[in-house]
């Protein structure tokens with residue numbers, strides 16, 4: 001009697017487990033992995049502009065950022081990292097100064113700008129550094145660069161694995177400047193104080 005009961009109970013349980021095991025690869029392939037659509041990655045798709053010195057505190061969607069045609073910048077940016085690796089990367093984005101000055105609006109006392117990434121990485125600039133339009137490429141005399149928030153890198157959307165497809169990109173301050181550590185991937189907020 002006991003044994004029969006257990007058998008009756010076990011068979012449907014076994015079937016259920018087998019069914020779930022069979023469904024696992026299907027669930028994985030169809031993307032039931034935690035809710036986020038692939039295109040959004042871990043970012044929420046919005047850039048926050050905030051801080052004491054911002055007139056219009058706002059949240060901008062990727063589409064709003066991409067439609068800022070007057071501030072559009074597309075160029076090959078030179079980078080050097082701490083290992084001395086030199087590279088050129090083609091970026092398309094918006095001049096950060098244009099975004100802050102024309103769209104967000106800045107108060108007179110604005111002086112410090114923090115760019116904050118999803119992983120907590122933060123780079124800080126003075127307002128003069130944001131405004132500057134003559135960053136250099138030590139290998140290309142005469143070329144001038146602006147600091148941009150890029151959404152396109154070498155013809156493809158910037159990396160979304162860890163957040164928004166927004167990368168802060170800038171040229172060199174002067175010859176020998178190791179500039180890549182001052183770039184920031186997956187930017188989610190800009191603070192101006």
Ligand SMILES: Nc1nc2c(c(=O)[nH]1)N[C@H]1C(S)=C(S)[C@@H](COP(=O)(O)O)O[C@H]1N2
Nearest residue numbers: 081082117119121180181182183184185186
């Ligand atoms: N969000 C984020 N951005 C970042 C970093 C980081 O850890 N997190 N590291 C910086 C450093 S030290 C360098 S050298 C470059 C590396 O960029 P890469 O991974 O595209 O080579 O990104 C910079 N931006």
Ligand SMILES: [Mo]
Nearest residue numbers: 081082180181
């Ligand atoms: Mo680095």
